Amino acid sequence: xxxxxxxxxxxxxxxxxxxxxxxxxxxxxxxxxxxxxxxxxxxxxxxxxxxxxxxxxxxxxxxxxxxxxxxxxxxxxxxxxxxxxxxxxxxxxxxxxxxxxxxxxxxxxxxxxxxxxxxxxxxxxxxxxxxxxxxxxxxxxxxxxxxxxxxxxxxxxxxxxxxxxxxxxxxxxxxxxxxxxxxxxxxxxxxxxxxxxxxxxxxxxxxxxxxxxxxxxxxxxxxxxxxxxxxxxxxxxxxxxxxxxxxxxxxxxxxxxxxxxxxxxxxxxxxxxxxxxxxxxxxxxxxxxxxxxxxxxxxxxxxxxxxxxxxxxxxxxxxxxxxxxxxxxxxxxxxxxxxxxxxxxxxxxxxxxxxxxxxxxxxxxxxxxxxxxxxxxxxxxxxxxxx
Ligand SMILES: *Cc1c(COP(=O)(O)O)cnc(C)c1O
Numbered sequence: 001x002x003x004x005x006x007x008x009x010x011x012x013x014x015x016x017x018x019x020x021x022x023x024x025x026x027x028x029x030x031x032x033x034x035x036x037x038x039x040x041x042x043x044x045x046x047x048x049x050x051x052x053x054x055x056x057x058x059x060x061x062x063x064x065x066x067x068x069x070x071x072x073x074x075x076x077x078x079x080x081x082x083x084x085x086x087x088x089x090x091x092x093x094x095x096x097x098x099x100x101x102x103x104x105x106x107x108x109x110x111x112x113x114x115x116x117x118x119x120x121x122x123x124x125x126x127x128x129x130x131x132x133x134x135x136x137x138x139x140x141x142x143x144x145x146x147x148x149x150x151x152x153x154x155x156x157x158x159x160x161x162x163x164x165x166x167x168x169x170x171x172x173x174x175x176x177x178x179x180x181x182x183x184x185x186x187x188x189x190x191x192x193x194x195x196x197x198x199x200x201x202x203x204x205x206x207x208x209x210x211x212x213x214x215x216x217x218x219x220x221x222x223x224x225x226x227x228x229x230x231x232x233x234x235x236x237x238x239x240x241x242x243x244x245x246x247x248x249x250x251x252x253x254x255x256x257x258x259x260x261x262x263x264x265x266x267x268x269x270x271x272x273x274x275x276x277x278x279x280x281x282x283x284x285x286x287x288x289x290x291x292x293x294x295x296x297x298x299x300x301x302x303x304x305x306x307x308x309x310x311x312x313x314x315x316x317x318x319x320x321x322x323x324x325x326x327x328x329x330x331x332x333x334x335x336x337x338x339x340x341x342x343x344x345x346x347x348x349x350x351x352x353x354x355x356x357x358x359x360x361x362x363x364x365x366x367x368x369x370x371x372x373x374x375x376x377x378x379x380x381x382x383x384x385x386x387x
């Protein structure tokens with residue numbers, strides 16, 4: 001019986017388990033001391049000049065971020081077609097319209113010229129996605145946004161820790177107005193479900209803190225009454241229920257401590273894949289630009305014209321040999337809901353990439369035996385068929 005290799009397996013150790021159990025025993029389950037400590041530690045990681053606000057998903061962070069940036073009906077938000085639907089769906093939550101932009105084949109991210117071409121008088125926000133964990137050109141995008149009076153909310157669900165021009169994505173110098181991180185089960189660190197919104201702007205942080213929990217404003221009430229009792233609050237908006245639990249935060253604190261080790265492990269896995277596949281009919285994933293650092297959340301290969309089998313057959317061969325894979329992503333403009341909103345525009349780079357892309361197993365807990373098995377199975381699938 002051949003050994004099966006999963007697409008992903010989480011890396012939760014006894015420390016995470018102990019932290020969650022301790023949090024359970026403390027009697028405080030929802031947002032509390034663990035969440036405050038997690039936010040403080042995340043903020044310190046980002047360089048202390050930002051606010052870090054914990055929420056129950058990256059989708060929540062994206063939604064709260066766009067809401068705080070004032071996006072509403074009649075506005076346009078620029079978003080890659082090559083992303084997960086969460087990036088774009090939050091635009092629709094607020095009644096605004098996504099304007100999809102094609103990817104650059106060299107980076108699988110949106111490039112500055114393509115974003116510039118999509119700007120109209122209605123554009124309010126640009127939402128870059130650091131695809132697979134490779135940083136977008138934030139320097140160029142910030143300059144473009146400043147030229148046009150636009151805001152930037154970057155979807156950093158793949159990008160912890162990713163560095164651009166020497167600083168972490170999310171740090172103030174990288175120029176986003178808001179950054180959203182994901183701690184979903186298969187992301188680079190996890191809280192089961194969870195997310196973090198980071199912003200350097202005090203007004204955005206105030207708004208997000210209120211909207212994260214029912215639009216409750218304790219400060220407004222305090223100002224008038226000086227009451228500190230838990231019943232003493234005012235409601236200033238119809239807010240949301242997006243707060244993080246202390247159980248999740250307890251897990252997150254232990255994971256956050258290890259992100260550089262996790263990244264080093266994934267980078268080593270990526271380097272072994274690169275070396276093993278160099279002679280195969282595959283386009284290997286783009287590396288970080290000079291001065292940047294890749295989080296290696298995903299390792300995605302593309303079959304070249306020299307591969308005589310299709311992407312779908314390749315996936316089936318791997319599956320038959322016990323190697324699980326995934327596809328990131330079918331571009332949004334091909335999806336039933338989004339198609340009518342693509343405005344008849346075409347996205348040839350994303351279409352070509354989607355027809356050829358396969359995400360291989362990439363996770364911290366992958367053993368050398370498991371990776372050797374993936375490499376063997378990939379080689380056999382392609383060598384049997386190559387010209
Ligand atoms: C995972 C993911 C999200 C959503 O993250 P959640 O924490 O599950 O809400 C958003 N954007 C991208 C690109 C993602 O991969």
